[in-house]
């Protein structure tokens with residue numbers, strides 16, 4: 001059995017002020033140190049700097065929720081990979097389903113973003129997931145295979161082994177309809193097999209695959225107990241210090 005670290009990342013989405021971020025991170029520091037997991041927070045661009053400063057000396061890693069697909073230049077409103085590193089981010093979510101749905105990101109754009117993020121030396125967390133209709137009509141695996149093969153196109157084995165995939169079924173995000181541990185495990189194993197077929201077993205064995213979608217303190221343990229679930233991406237429950245602390249202190 002390969003040893004993969006287990007990772008828990010909170011995704012704050014478009015929430016919190018800088019002051020709230022600082023107080024949350026200070027409040028989380030002790031639990032993060034006691035946690036069996038690697039802990040990260042994906043925060044809005046405006047607070048990466050302050051969050052990274054507050055997290056300095058703790059085990060909490062700070063990341064961004066998105067990044068531009070171009071290096072620099074006349075792209076008003078965009079934030080580059082170099083800029084998020086400069087602000088203190090050590091990872092970044094790419095291709096979250098809200099970006100795909102609300103901002104029309106496609107697999108080619110996700111691929112350009114991942115390539116750009118790898119160039120600046122931080123970790124991309126590539127988000128994938130099928131919709132309810134796709135699962136019900138039996139297309140979940142073909143959608144996930146396409147998202148993986150196109151989103152990760154052209155990456156080396158080493159790059160694959162260094163990144164994280166977040167499997168987030170769209171029907172589970174913000175719906176309280178969490179995937180059962182069995183469905184999540186089966187889907188993670190499928191994703192790992194797609195990676196193994198293209199990039200080899202070693203890269204697939206090292207790749208971290210996190211689950212996201214309505215994770216809360218009650219369902220976290222059963223998900224984390226699955227052999228192919230290497231961590232969690234937590235949205236709503238990461239906004240509450242109490243709920244997120246309880247998730248990071250989940251017993252294995």
Ligand code: PGA
Nearest residue numbers: 173174213214234235236
């Ligand atoms: P949720 O969001 O935990 O609120 O379902 C997860 C996510 O979108 O990353």
